[in-house]
Each structure stands twice: as structure tokens, then as C-alpha cells.
Amino acid sequence: MIYTLIHIAVMVILAPLFLSLIKAIKMWLLFKKPLPLLQGYNDLAKLLRKEVIISQEASQITRIAPYLVLAPLLTALLFMPPVTKGEWYIGFVDAFTLTGLLALSTFFLMLIGLDSASAFGGIGSSREAFISALVEPGMILVIFALSLIAKNLGIAEAAIHLNTHFPTHHLASYTFAAIAFFILILAENGRIPIDNPETHLELTMVHEAMVLDLSGWYLALVEAASAIKYMIFATLFVSFFSPFGIGAPFLIALAIYLAKIAFLSLIIALIEVNTAKLRLFKVPNLLGIAIIFAFLSLISYYMLGA
Amino acid sequence: MTNLFIGLFLSTLITALLTTRLYRLFLWYGLNSIFLGLAALEQYKLLDDKALLISALLTLLLKGLLLPYLFKLFALKFHTERNIPPKIRLQYAILLIPAILVFTFYLINPILHLPGKNYISLSIASLFLSLVLIIEHKAIFAKVIGFLMMENALFLLGMTATEGMPMLIELGIFFDLLMAVVVINLLFEVEHA
Amino acid sequence: MLEYLFLPLSLIFVLSFFDVQKSKKYLPIISSLVLVPTFMLLFTPDRHYWHDRLMIDDLNKFVLLVCAIVGIAVTLALESLRHHVKISPRHYRRFYRFFALFWIGMILSVTANSMGIFWVGLELATLSTVYMIKTNTTPFAHKEAWNYMIVGTIAISLILFGIILIYASAKPSLGEEAMLFTALKSHISRIHSAYLFEIGFAFVAVGSFIKMGFFPMNLWLANIERAAYYPVAALFSGLLESAIVTGLFRFSSLAKELNQSHLIGFTYIYALLTLFVVAFLIYRVKDFMRLFSLSGIEHMVLMLIFWVSGGYFAALLHFAAHAFLKPALFISTGVLESRGKYHIAGALKGYKGFKGRLFQILVALFMLAIISLPPSPMFFSELFGFSAMIDLAKGSHHLLLMLFGILTILILLSIIFYKFVDVYQTMRYEGEERSKRVYASEVGALVLLALATLALLGSFDFIEKIGG
């Protein structure tokens, strides 16, 4: 129990670190001076100090929604696979609940975009609605496939099971699921080629456009939420697709876990550096690939021997 | 003898079909009714049925003489056009009339072995022929004559197929016939009023 | 008791030779006197009159009662005919005279046990309607009167032809008795030549179908009802058709005993054809009169197939419901069309006062009742009728074919349903609101018919007994 709580705390606390890490790697690869890894914390700290300015046009929603953007994600953290085996964890929560919680967060985020009557918030919400509508089926299908491979619908249970029974018979469907899930990580977290988190051109952005009218504490909440969201996805990815090392003692296991996430961040940074952002209406093509791979994963699981 | 009269009955009907003059049509109708009456008299002699005698006489008097006369009077009174060319081409009519006769025999074929059943086919044939009479004329008088011919066909059927209908029914039919004439008269009158 | 039925009618006939304008207040009262013997007949056991040529059985009693109510309603409505159309006193008197004759013929043919008497009554009724149509003095009416004269008499002649053939087929074994429905029914197995009988039945059926305006004569009836004054149409649908349908019921139950599959095949094919054409004609209809007369044809078809399928209760209920509803609608067309023939839009708008409101509500209800929405008796009759048809289909060798036929009928009925809903909405909610006058006599007639329809709902047991 205590280890699980520590794990959750680590996830919350280290969340901004990994986003900064990606950014730093990217800058380093582009021969820029990389930003310090603690930049994310600095940003948050600055935001907390600042005064909140609420748009004149905004309603109660702006005051409430940021909490509801973050709270579902924090709740979702409770259901993450544990870093070590034999530890107490919440194992019964399945893909549908998890995606539901993520969607709840996105729902309020989109409302924020519409609340301040600015055209850019609308753009952001509209695009986010479009992308997340297409992400949701892919997400559910992937996790469904994984839970079939792991023979358990619970996310945490499945991760544990994958560690003990590595699916050597279903490697094809396992790989397909990995590819699909990876694309979904990019899409859900607003990474290139779906969205550019560092863009300064309003017309091309998705996530940033929605929060354009937020400031101070509220912005901090939303930023923290996006960091935690990345953490959730990264945790899911590493515990599903590299289910190694959780047999180790807690501290070693935690270290392995963090290393895996850092490695994942490195890959994402590499991809971001090497690809251009897709036009909005090309995005479905990428998501379509994810969905098809998810389907393939399911079907090959069935076909190649259940 | 009955055969002969019925044959003549049919031939007057066919002739009426080809007539182009109104008064001639009345004449054929009268003759048609008279042959029918005569056939009925023959039947009466054969069956000795009083009812048949009465209807035969009524037919002779009423349909054979009175009605053609009345119609002529009407036609004079209302200045009716006397030239009534049939609408169906002669070429078609020549085919149609025998075809109808063949058809009725074909229709009755399953029961032709029963006595007197060929009369049924003949009367169905005359029913169809009088329908043709109605079809081929536009003039109201010709249509009415067609209708009356049909009545004759009915009588022929009743007389030959059933060896005489019940008296009461026969009288009812005659009553209705008269009624029809009254109505026809009224219709004409209103039209000319 | 039967004799008394003719008494009020003869009285109307005699009165019509005197000044009707003065006596017309009494006419409805006189005609409602018919109810007295009708009701008394209702409680007398089955009886035969005049050497079995006339008879009173359950079916007759029922039909007589229905006809009496419709007749009274029409006499009531006739009172205000002058307000809606121009009519000279002389023509008015003649109208009444022929109306009385018509009714007498009707009663004769309904109560007939002898096929001959049935025919005589029918012919009497038919010929007297010719003049009733002619009361309207337009050239169109004149032409249609002649058409009715010719076609009606041809149809009637075909019926007689059939009757003679049936008589001929049965006479060798039954003698003079062969003219009587009852005798035929009880000795049907003794008929030698079933083929002759069937040919005869075909003639009777064709004649009756023409008279009822089945395919391909559907336009004819609609034209005539269009040409005549609206009470004539009401009489047509309420009385004349009733008489023919009753006769057809009797003939078809004979034919059914003889060879059921032929009868079913024949009527079903015919009914499908007719419904097919009628449904599409209704779909394109543009005035009330044609709408109602075409739907009258539709209901006749339904009654007939219900009857031949063995749904006697359904057929009778449908018959009675139709006999009440359709004349009511026809009577109301006098008011509905007071702005001109083709003004469906807004026809049911602009009624003021108690009479007007009542009229509006009643007509709206009648419109909905005629498309068999509950709780109209037609809803139940159609339900039970179709259940009889399904029952028949299940017992037959051509289950799928029959089911397909029934489904087709139902779908065609829903096309008609659509049109009626369309017309209902158009007359109620579209068009401009213009005031229209409604007269007490019409509303009275409608109320009477509405009450009669309601009474039907309570008399299922009674009707069931007749069918059984």
C-alpha cells in the first residue's frame, strides 16, 4: 500500500520533469542550448505566484472546469499498474473506465475553450473534439486487445500478468498493439505530428488554443494535468510493453520504471525532431493507422490461436 | 322448333349488331323479342307450364310490339339522330362475333353433355353480343336497345336452362323493365326540359 | 311485423305528391317511424314470410337496423339540402318519391330469401337512384345519370344472369326451392353441376363488384357520387352498397360451401387488384367526394375479404361501422365543400358557435375513425378481420403467398391511411379561416350517426352472435 502511494506521488511529482526532458532533448538535438530539466517546475511555480485573470465573458465554467480537468487524471493515477509485483494496488479498473476518466478531463478542457468567447478557444476545442473522438475507439480497442493477451480486463492485473506470462505466442498482436498505442500517446498528449506544444502560431495549435484565456492558478492546473496525462500514458505503455523488472525490490523497480519512461521520452523527442506537424485533416490518417493496428492486434490474437 | 327460333333469335341479334340505322335497330329488337316469345311458346308446349305461357305472351306483346313502338315514338318526340354508325370496324366485328360464340361453347364445354346446356352457351353468347351492341354505339337509344337485348338473353337463359323461372320473379322482372322505361322517359324529358 | 316496415315509406311516397315544403318537417319523424318495426323485429325470432320468399334472420335484422338508422340520418340531413344547393320544389318532391321507392327496394332485397326477390329489390333501388342522381341539373350529373343507368343495369343484369345459372344448377335436385337461399344453403351438397353454379357465382360477383365500384370500375362510382348531391352519395354508401354486400355475403357463403379455394382465390386476387388501384387513386385525390367514395370502395373490399376468410364478426362490424361513418362524412361534405370542390385546405376551420364546434369535432373524429384508429369500431373490425385472414392463411397450402397478399393489403391500406392523415391535417391546419354555416339538421344527423357508431362498440356480443 505504502509503495503504491509512493508510486503515485512519484508520478505526480515527476510528471513535469519528463515533459521538460523531451523538450531538452529536442533542443539539444537541434543544437540549441537545452533548457534545465526543472524548467517545468519553474513554470508552475511562476504560475502559482501570479494573479488569476478571468475573462469578462467567462462564466462559472472557467472557475470550475480546471479542477475537473485535473481531478479525473489524478483519479486515473490510482489505477495505474504497480511498479513492483506483490504490492497492493487497484487492479480491477478496465479500459473503459480509464478512457472515460481521460474523456471527462478532455470534456471540461474543451468547455474552457468555448467559455471565453474567443475564436481561438473555439478552434482548439473543435479540433480537440475531432481528434479525441477518433482516439477513443483506438484506445479502447488497444486496451481490449491487451487485456485479451493478458487474459484480464483489469489494467493493472493485465500488466502484472504480462510480466509473468510474456505473450510469446502472440507476439504479432502484441507488436500491433504497441504500435497503435504509441500513436495514441502522440495524439492524446498533443505531440508532433498531431499537435505542436511549442507552437506560437495560433492557427496550428490545438491544446494550447483552448487554454489561451487561462492564467495563473488555473493555467497551472491545466498544465499539470497535461503533464500527468503524459505520465499516465507513459506508465501504461511501459508497463504493458516492457513488463520487465517489476519483480525487483521496490526502489530498483522504481528506478527501472523511471528509466523506461525516460527512454520513451527520448523516442518521442526523436520522432518530434524528425517529423513535421501534420495538417489537421491528415491527422485521421495517422489515427486510422492506430485503429487499424488495434483491430489487427485483436484479430490476429483470435486467428493465431486463442 | 325451339332450335329454329333460337337460331333466328341469335341471327336477329347479330344483324342488329351490324345495323347503322336507328329505326332498323328497333325493328330487329322487335323481331328478336318475337322469336324469343315464339321459342318460349314452344317450350310451353313442351313443358306445359302456365307461367311460361304468360311470360311468352307478355314478351310477344310487350317487348315484341309495344316497346319498339314506344321507342320509335320517343325517338320522334325527341328528334333523335337516326344514323348510328357502329364504332367497331366491320373487319373486327366479323372476327369478334364468331369468337364470342366459340368462347361460350368452350366455357360451357365441361357440362355440355347435360341436356339443353348448349342453350346456356347461346344465351351467354347473346349476353356478350348485346354488350358489344352497347359498346359499339354512342347513341343512348342504341345503348338502351342493347340493354333490352341483354334482358332478352336473360329471358332465354331462364327459359331454356331452368325450364322456366318462378312466375313471381318473371313478373318482377317485367315490372322493373317498365320502371326502367319510365325512368328513361324521365331522363329524356329532363334533358329536353 | 315485416309489413309495417313499408308503411312509413309508403307514407313518404304518398306525401311526396303533395307540397313537401310544408310537410318536410314531418318527414324525418315519419322516417324514424321505421325504427319501431325494426326494433320489434329485432326481438322476434327468425321468421319466414310469403312462402319463404322473404325472411327475417339475425343478419337481416342487423342490416335493417343499420339501414334504418342511416336512412333516418339522411332524411334529417335532407332537410338542409336546400341551403347548400339550388333545387326546385318539384325536383325536391320527386327526390323524396324516389327516395321512398329506393328504400322500399332496399328493404325488399335485404329481407329477401328468394334470390329473385333480392334481385327485384335491387333493381328497384338502382333505378330509383338514377333519378336521384338526376336531381342535380348540371350536364355532368346528366351524363353520369345515364352512365349509371347503363352500367347499373348491365351490372344488375349480370347479377340476374348469375342467379339464373345458380338456379339452373340447383333446380334438377331442388326444384322451385332452388331459388331460396336457405334451401340452397342446406342442400348445397346436392347440387349436380358445381361448375355451373360457380359460373353463376362468377356472374353474380362480377355484377356486384361493378355495382360496388371494384376494379376496373372504380372511377365510375366515384364520378357518380361526385355528380350527385351529397345525400345521394350518403345513401349509396350507407344503403345501396349495404344491400349488395349483404347479398354478396349470402352468395359467397354458398360458394364457400361448394369450393372454398376457388372462392378465396377469386376474391383475394380481385380484392388485391382493386385495393392496389384504389389506394393509388386515393393517393392522388383532390376533393372530398372522391376521397370518400374511393375509400368506400376500399372498405367494401375489406368487408368482402373478411367475410370470405371467415371473419363474419369482423365483416359485419366493419359493415356497420362503415355504414355509419361514410354517410356521416358524405353528409358533412355539403358543408365542407361549401367553399368549392377543391378547397380541402382549411375546410375544417372557421366554425363558430356550438353547432359549428360540434360539427368540427364530429367530422374530425369521423375522419380519424374511418382510418380505423382506436377506439373506432373499425379498428376492432380490421383487427379481427385480418386475424381471420391469417387464420385462413395458416390453414392453406400457400402460406407464404397468402401472407404476402395480406402484407400487400396492409401496406396499401397504409397508403390510404397516409392520404387521410394528410387530408385531415390539411383541412384542419392549413388554408385560411373562412366562416361557414352549419345547420341543425346536419349536425343532428351527424350526432345520430356518431351515437350509432358508439353503440356499435357496446354491441360486440350481439354482432358476434349473428356471425356465429
Added chain:
Amino acid sequence: MFTFDPFALLFLFFLLLGVLPNLFYAYGYLDHIQRKWHFWIHYVAFVLSMGGVVVSYTPLSFLFFWEIMSLSSWQLILTDPKEESTQKAARFYFFMTHFGFVFLLLFFLLVSNGSLTLSFDKLHAIAQNFAYPSLLFFLLILGFLSKAGVVPLHVWLPYAHPAAPSAVSALMSGVMLKIALYGFMRMLLEVLYPWPLEWGILILVLGALSSLIGVLYALAEHDIKALLANHSIENIGIILLGIGMGMIFLALKLPMLATFAFLAALYHIFNHMSFKSLLFLSAGSVLHQTHTKNIERYGGLIKSMPLTAWSFLLAALSISALPPTNGFLSEWMIFQSLLGSSSIANMALKISLPFAVFALALTGGLAIACFVKAFGITFLGLHRSANAKHATEVNAFMRTGMLLMGAVVVGLMLFAPWFLRRFDAALASFGLPSISQKILFSWSIHSLTHNGGVVSPLFLLAMLIFFSAGLVLLAKRLRIRKRIFHTWACGYRTTPRTQYSATGFAGPIRRFFEWLYRPDVHFHKKTLAGHTTKFSTALYDVHIRPLFERSLYDGTKKLLNRLSYFIYRFAHFEQNRYAAIIFNLTLSVLFGYRIVAHQFSWATFALEAIILAFTIKILVIGEKR
């Protein structure tokens, strides 16, 4: 005649939940209705007839109340019949319900052997002996599911439901559609069981199709009530997914899983009633105040109508299946029963089930998008028209109605286990095994498979409240200062016209599904001096007609028109040719009798045809002049 078995009682309870808040609301709504008596009479008749349908236990009474239900709802649509579109919708609706009734009637006639007063429990034996059970099933589908608005029989629904007064729309969408499903389930479970696997698959496919198409068309809709009506199609599809899974499991002899799926379907039936009613009620309040259904003319209403807005938000969360609302719970259950497919042996079925999962998931995603749009455009931002500016909160009765319905929504969420036990008991009366012991532990719902998931609405709710409260406390602790001022908005001034419109919001999705929508786009702009990119005014207008309307409905209508025209022409013979027609008629009838009654041969039949053709040509048609 009538029954009060647990299943019927359950739906009576359902009716009570749906109608009671609605009554308050309808009373408050009354000042908007001119024909008050007309409204009340039909309203009461409508409610009573729905109750009648539920408790009916013979085909006769069932059909009777069913038609009364259609009749009264038709009249309710016509409560305010001034607009042309309302009349059209009413006509269309009434025809479609009658069309469904036809098949229903045929179904009942077939399974009752023609005796309509037989009670339902006797029908099973007859249905079993019927030679073509699939025919019965098709009739059932056409009869009930056309009323429930399942694709492709759904086209009337987005027209009809919005045309009624809002209280009635809520009843029709929330309650009446479920009455149709009640009939469907009762007939399936009581009369038609057991069924082959394929029936279940068919229902599953229909459900998947309806849910996707419903939500896609909802997204493209600008009329708020039509949007909600389209969502009804979607949710009926979701319910059908549950029913279809239940049918599949029963056909595969997995009764426990079947019960679970049926439970999910029933639960979603209840949930959809609650949140759809609430949505219609709050949309009705908006409509009541702004006098327009066009979503583009709302905006900023959360400030003037807070209660309405919050109840809309509650219902929107629930219909979007966001945890921990009741809508989420029932969709979760349906999802779980879809995942139960891993215990199915049939390979083809197994492979096709992921598609249903996909449909359900995509539907969920699109529903979220749609309700962000509906809520955001309606209640957030600035007023987009004068109508919206003058809106105020509705009167107390309407507020009470919305609050009560909101209480139903929350109740369904909080007391989910209690409701599920009732559903379980109701299903047990059809001989399905009771599984409430297996899936319900204290306040959580377990999936039936041993390695399945668990969901606990209370836990999720508690966690969400815990975290939000913690964050709020943190904010208090940090003493966050707030100021209300202009925000940057990229340097533009925010006016009502700079806001995103609903059309724009749905733009990306509409563009992505353009091949499906095939929209009529009208783009008028006045260009300046021949420049294509410079213009003074521009009007962009998109109209999307329901799927299949063009092909199935307009096509049918065109066919009918053409057919009727030909028949009209054909029937209008020249009038003096009546005698000729009679001649041919008699000829053909006699000929027919001769052939059929005496000796049948195709040769004579052909001969007859030739002769008839000749006589018709000569006598009826005549020669061309």
C-alpha cells in the same frame, strides 16, 4: 387481459420516473401553449396509453393501446400546428408509426393464430410451431424498431420529436421509444425464444449502425431538439447492442452472460430516459425563453439561466458516458458484455465483435464532441442574438420539473445496485438466471467474467470530489487572487460574431465524414473588385438531411408518385367505354374460372392472355385518332 408481472411493474415504475417530473414541467410550460385543453387531453391519453401498453397481456389490448399511443402523440406534435414543418413532421411521424403498426399487427396475428384475446404466455407454443420463425422476427424488427427509430427506419424521428412541445419531446424521446423496446424485449423473451445466433448478430449490427449514424447526424445538427432526437437514435443503438449481446449469449447457451447484457440494456433504457428527458426539458426551457430552436442563436445562457445550464451539463455528462454518471455505468456494462465475447467459441462472431466495440467507443467519442458543442455553444460565450440576451430563468414549475429529473439522473447513478437488483428480478420472471448475487457487491458492479472489471460509481465520485476538494483547498491555502478583466484573445476584440459557431465547431468532423453526410452547402459571398479572397459579406450554410432519406424515403415517394400517376392515367378510361370494360372483365373472369376450375394448362392461360389483349385493344383502347 392485463398483467402486473415484475417486468411490467418495472416499466410502470419507469413510466412513473419519466412522467412525474415531466408533469411539473408541462404545467409550467403551459402558458406557451394555445390549445390547452387539446394538449392536456392528449397528454393524459398519451401517458395512460403508454401505461396500457406496458400492462397489456393480450395482443388485442396491446395493439389498442399502441395505436392510442401513436394517435395521441401525433396530436401532441400538432399542439402548435402553425408551421409547415410541424405539419410535415406530424404527417411523416404518423405514417411511420402506422407503417410499423402494420408489421406489428401481422406479427401478433401470426403468433396468436388469429385469436387476439389469447394471453401472451400462450403465444409461445404457436410461435414455435410456425414454419418460418425468421419471418416473425423480421416482423418484430420492423414493427417495434421502426417505432424505436433504428436505422434505417429512423428518418422520421429527428423531424417528429422536435416538433412537439418540449415536455412532449421529452416523453416521446425518453419514454415512448423505450416502450417500443419494452414490447420488443417482451415479445422476444416471452414468445420467440429460443432463437438462432444470427438474430442476435442482426440486432447487434443494427445497434452498431444506429449508434454511429445517430451520433454523426446529431453532430451536424443545428436545431437543438433535432440534435437531441438524433442522440435518441444513437442511444437506442447502444441499448440494442446490449439486447443483441444478450440474444447472442442466450443462443450460445450462456444464460448468465445473457442476463448481464440484458441488465445492461435495461439499465441503459432507464438511464437514457432520465438524461434524455432532462436534456429535452432544459433545451425546452432555453427554447421557451429564446423562442428559437437554432443553436447558433443562443450563447451565454449559463449566466441568465444557471439552473437550466447546470441540469443540461449534468445530462450532457451522463449521455456522453463520462464517469461516474449513470450513462457511463450502463455503457460500461454493455462494454463488459461485449468483452464477454472472449468466452465465445464461434470464430466468425468473435472476430466481428471488435467492430461493435469500435462502434460503441467511436460513438462515445463523438457524443462527447457533440455535447461539448451543444453545451458550449448554447450556454457559454456571449449571447449570439437578441433572443438569447433577453432570456431569463424559467418559472418555478419548470425548474421543479428539471430538478426532479436531475434527481432521477443522480438517483440512477447513486443507487445503481438497487436498480440492477430490480432489473434482475424482472428478468428472472422470463426464466433468466439471477446474477445480482454475482455482480453486485455493496456499492460496486462487477463484470461477470472472473477476470473482468469492476466499477463503483461511489468510489469514482468520491475520488473526484476528494481530488477537486483538495485542489480547491490548496487554492484557498495559496490565496489565489482573481481579477475579472479582458483577456488577451490574440489581440482581437471578442464580440458575439468572433465566437466559434456550432457549424464551425462540428466542421472538422463534418469534413471527415463528408462522404456520408453529402451536405447541401450554400456559400454566398459578395466579393470585392473581383478578388476571390476579399469579400464584404459571406453566408455559409450547410444542410444535412438524414441518411437514407434521399434513397429510401424520397425514392419511395417518387416511386409512389409515379406509380399513382400511371394508375391514375390507366384508370381514367374514356367514360363511354364502361361497357367495354365490363365486357372484358366478364370475359376474363369467366375465362379464369374455366381454366382454374376445370382444367388448368399454361397453354390455355397464354391463349386467354392473348385474346384478352386483343379484346382490350379493340374495345377499350380503340384506335388512335
